[in-house]
Amino acid sequence: MRHIISLLMENEAGALSRVAGLFSARGYNIESLSVAPTEDPTLSRMTIVTSGSDAVIEQINKQLNKLVDVAALIDLSEGGHLERELMLVKVRAEGGAREGLKRMADTFRGRIIDETDHTYTIELTGSCAELDSLLEKIGRDLILETVRTGASGIGCGDRILKL
Amino acid sequence: MELTGAEILIRCLQEEQVEYVFGYPGGAVLFIYDELFKQDKVKHVLVRHEQAAVHAADGYARSSDKVGVALVTSGPGLTNAVTGIATAYMDSTPMVVISGQVPTGAIGEDAFQEVDAVGITRPCVKHNYLVKDVKDIASTIKKAFYLAKSGRPGPVLVDIPKDVSNHRTAFEYPASVNIRSYHPAGKGDSGQIRHAAQMLLEAKRPMIYAGGGVVLSDASAQLTDLVRLLGFPCTNTLMGLGGLPASDKHFVGMLGMHGTYEANMAMQHCDVLLAVGARFDDRVIGNVEHFAEVPRKIIHIDIDPSSIAKRVKVDLPIVGDVNLVLDELLGVLRSGRQVPGAADMAAWWKQVNEWRAVGGGLRYKNSSEIIKPQFVIEKLHEITGGDAFITTDVGQHQMWTAQYYKFEKPRRWITSGGLGTMGFGLPAAMGVQMVNPGATVACVTGEGSIQMNIQELSTCKQFRLPIKIIALNNGYLGMVRQWQEFFHGNRYSETYMNALPDFVKLAEAYGHVGMRVEKPADVEPALKEAFARKHDLVFMDFRTDPTENVYPMVPGGRGLSEIILAEEL
Ligand SMILES: Cc1cc2nc3c(=O)[nH]c(=O)nc-3n(C[C@H](O)[C@H](O)[C@H](O)COP(=O)(O)OP(=O)(O)OC[C@H]3O[C@@H](n4cnc5c(N)ncnc54)[C@H](O)[C@@H]3O)c2cc1C
Numbered sequence: 001m002r003h004i005i006s007l008l009m010e011n012e013a014g015a016l017s018r019v020a021g022l023f024s025a026r027g028y029n030i031e032s033l034s035v036a037p038t039e040d041p042t043l044s045r046m047t048i049v050t051s052g053s054d055a056v057i058e059q060i061n062k063q064l065n066k067l068v069d070v071a072a073l074i075d076l077s078e079g080g081h082l083e084r085e086l087m088l089v090k091v092r093a094e095g096g097a098r099e100g101l102k103r104m105a106d107t108f109r110g111r112i113i114d115e116t117d118h119t120y121t122i123e124l125t126g127s128c129a130e131l132d133s134l135l136e137k138i139g140r141d142l143i144l145e146t147v148r149t150g151a152s153g154i155g156c157g158d159r160i161l162k163l
Numbered sequence: 164m165e166l167t168g169a170e171i172l173i174r175c176l177q178e179e180q181v182e183y184v185f186g187y188p189g190g191a192v193l194f195i196y197d198e199l200f201k202q203d204k205v206k207h208v209l210v211r212h213e214q215a216a217v218h219a220a221d222g223y224a225r226s227s228d229k230v231g232v233a234l235v236t237s238g239p240g241l242t243n244a245v246t247g248i249a250t251a252y253m254d255s256t257p258m259v260v261i262s263g264q265v266p267t268g269a270i271g272e273d274a275f276q277e278v279d280a281v282g283i284t285r286p287c288v289k290h291n292y293l294v295k296d297v298k299d300i301a302s303t304i305k306k307a308f309y310l311a312k313s314g315r316p317g318p319v320l321v322d323i324p325k326d327v328s329n330h331r332t333a334f335e336y337p338a339s340v341n342i343r344s345y346h347p348a349g350k351g352d353s354g355q356i357r358h359a360a361q362m363l364l365e366a367k368r369p370m371i372y373a374g375g376g377v378v379l380s381d382a383s384a385q386l387t388d389l390v391r392l393l394g395f396p397c398t399n400t401l402m403g404l405g406g407l408p409a410s411d412k413h414f415v416g417m418l419g420m421h422g423t424y425e426a427n428m429a430m431q432h433c434d435v436l437l438a439v440g441a442r443f444d445d446r447v448i449g450n451v452e453h454f455a456e457v458p459r460k461i462i463h464i465d466i467d468p469s470s471i472a473k474r475v476k477v478d479l480p481i482v483g484d485v486n487l488v489l490d491e492l493l494g495v496l497r498s499g500r501q502v503p504g505a506a507d508m509a510a511w512w513k514q515v516n517e518w519r520a521v522g523g524g525l526r527y528k529n530s531s532e533i534i535k536p537q538f539v540i541e542k543l544h545e546i547t548g549g550d551a552f553i554t555t556d557v558g559q560h561q562m563w564t565a566q567y568y569k570f571e572k573p574r575r576w577i578t579s580g581g582l583g584t585m586g587f588g589l590p591a592a593m594g595v596q597m598v599n600p601g602a603t604v605a606c607v608t609g610e611g612s613i614q615m616n617i618q619e620l621s622t623c624k625q626f627r628l629p630i631k632i633i634a635l636n637n638g639y640l641g642m643v644r645q646w647q648e649f650f651h652g653n654r655y656s657e658t659y660m661n662a663l664p665d666f667v668k669l670a671e672a673y674g675h676v677g678m679r680v681e682k683p684a685d686v687e688p689a690l691k692e693a694f695a696r697k698h699d700l701v702f703m704d705f706r707t708d709p710t711e712n713v714y715p716m717v718p719g720g721r722g723l724s725e726i727i728l729a730e731e732l
Pocket residue numbers: 253254255314315316373374375376377379380399400401402403417418419420421422439440441442443444446447464465466467470483484485486557558561562579580581582583584642
């Protein structure tokens with residue numbers, strides 16, 4: 001099953017490779033990983049999207065917690081949570097296709113943030129599935145470039161991950 | 164007053180009461196060696212290869228309750244140390260390894276003797292640090308010692324660039340340490356412990372399976388009390404030997420691949436299993452599906468949550484220090500009035516004793532013609548009164564020692580279990596002898612393994628370490644040859660040890676005493692003579708039966724009850 005795990009870790013050189021190394025060394029799946037410092041510059045917040053059986057997910061959580069640099073961890077999928085990913089996609093937009101692409105971006109509540117007479121760059125924030133679905137709609141023939149940040153997640157309401 | 168980084172490092176080691184550092188010098192650690200030279204509180208043991216420095220620090224730590232310390236230079240010094248670090252990591256030895264690094268300005272430039280020490284060791288340390296500022300040395304060393312010995316112990320590497328060891332700052336050793344992201348477990352959950360007590364009391368076929376965690380936590384007194392209070396059968400893993408006195412009537416021997424028939428059968432058929440500081444290793448439970456075929460409730464006490472439910476499902480996890488958890492469990496059991504059901508226990512012991520009779524415990528066919536390796540270990544046990552510190556290398560000799568040297572006390576049995584590192588035995592024995600001066604220390608080895616760190620005979624000479632080396636020389640990489648015999652149609656591919664040196668002459672060349680023993684009748688007198696030489700290192704080359712195999716054996720990947728006994732072949 002797909003799980004989204006969020007953690008707070010020391011914002012130190014090497015902390016990221018400890019996490020990445022753990023996944024490769026133990027053969028765990030990693031779908032996406034995103035990380036940046038928080039309001040407290042000594043801490044980074046990381047979101048990892050992974051998948052595996054319940055037993056594997058349990059081990060992943062335990063192994064991450066065991067890393068000395070990991071200060072707090074929550075498996076967001078175990079309760080109410082929100083998930084957002086940012087995507088920038090550059091598409092070939094020529095002739096008659098331009099109108100359709102613009103409408104498509106609008107339906108998804110995406111924004112065109114850059115345009116030339118033969119390209120659009122669309123910005124879209126949403127769940128990973130929404131992003132996937134826009135890409136599918138546009139079709140690979142028109143896509144020139146895709147940049148995705150990987151998911152960021154946060155718990156709903158009082159589900160807070162803080163030190 | 165401002166001190167250099169090197170001075171600060173040595174002061175930190177003094178503050179940590181470090182008596183011995185095992186190491187090897189080089190360019191990146193010159194300032195550190197200079198400061199070592201100027202003081203005499205921290206003594207340095209010059210090994211002949213960095214791998215040996217780390218194994219020596221490992222033996223030092225395992226046979227005491229101290230943190231082992233090793234010091235190596237950058238580049239090849241560090242890479243040579245990696246096998247030792249991985250060995251310590253797998254067996255959870257508390258250790259601090261200090262490595263020199265190229266100057267900060269040169270890092271990343273493929274400088275002379277530069278390797279990414281933190282990167283290379285990351286998967287085999289509990290934690291590691293690159294110290295980029297002299298102001299951080301004291302606090303980093305403080306953290307390193309704290310991490311190494313608290314919670315589940317392990318090696319911690321501190322990499323110090325050369326210029327940092329020469330920069331100056333004020334020295335103050337932190338009085339306490341707090342790592343906000345690190346909270347090792349202590350007491351177990353009281354509710355879970357009460358629940359465990361109830362499950363144990365209601366068991367019909369209970370079993371206690373105790374591992375290295377009992378030794379690491381110095382909890383063998385509590386384990387012994389628990390086993391005797393409940394009257395349950397108890398087995399030890401390879402790493403747990405000595406955790407329960409082998410002479411205790413409840414002890415059913417080691418379990419696993421080369422464990423006894425009764426231990427493996429009881430493990431397979433019990434209805435309630437109490438696992439204490441043991442991690443269900445694949446050499447213990449070869450086939451988890453086969454193990455799961457018999458339903459049983461498992462209670463697992465471990466300080467590291469990731470050891471629990473890793474390979475087998477656990478019904479009642481108790482995260483905590485064995486020491487504290489067993490104290491509390493004993494308290495609960497003693498304050499209640501309930502005892503295990505007498506009829507159930509009698510029936511269960513009857514069954515266990517029947518298994519004992521089938522397997523015959525451990526047995527081998529002795530010979531008056533050729534030396535049987537098991538016989539040497541039995542005699543070794545007899546002559547040392549079962550009270551020696553025994554280190555080993557890896558192979559058949561290691562298993563025979565585990566089986567036939569009946570350990571009565573913890574921390575007497577020093578072996579590489581998790582990584583299975585040939586070359587561990589002799590350097591580990593050096594560390595054991597340094598921290599236990601005057602004690603009897605023997606290294607049981609094979610003619611293959613001993614050659615992996617034979618150069619340490621020189622260190623032993625320099626530091627006058629009267630270790631007794633018991634080489635069970637079967638002329639083969641015996642353990643591998645055994646697998647080839649069983650599973651690869653007797654094709655002994657590259658396992659015959661050709662062109663062996665004359666070990667007697669070799670020992671003599673290093674300034675030690677060498678003995679060759681070829682006849683069974685000479686085993687006992689030779690051992691007596693060797694152990695009577697209190698001040699000499701004696702290298703004993705026992706020519707043993709090259710065809711002998713280790714039994715019982717649960718072939719890799721098989722179930723515990725699919726065990727091969729000696730007479731079946
Ligand atoms: C050739 C060869 C053959 C082998 N054959 C066998 C065999 O037949 N049988 C066998 O048993 N082994 C065998 N081994 C060894 C095996 O590979 C493992 O090293 C061993 O089984 C692990 O022992 P353990 O489960 O006690 O765990 P250890 O590696 O000793 O781990 C200790 C456990 O205790 C926990 N712990 C540590 N400190 C504490 C504390 N304070 N409180 C609570 N918990 C704590 C740790 O988290 C860990 O889970 C063999 C090795 C070799 C090289």
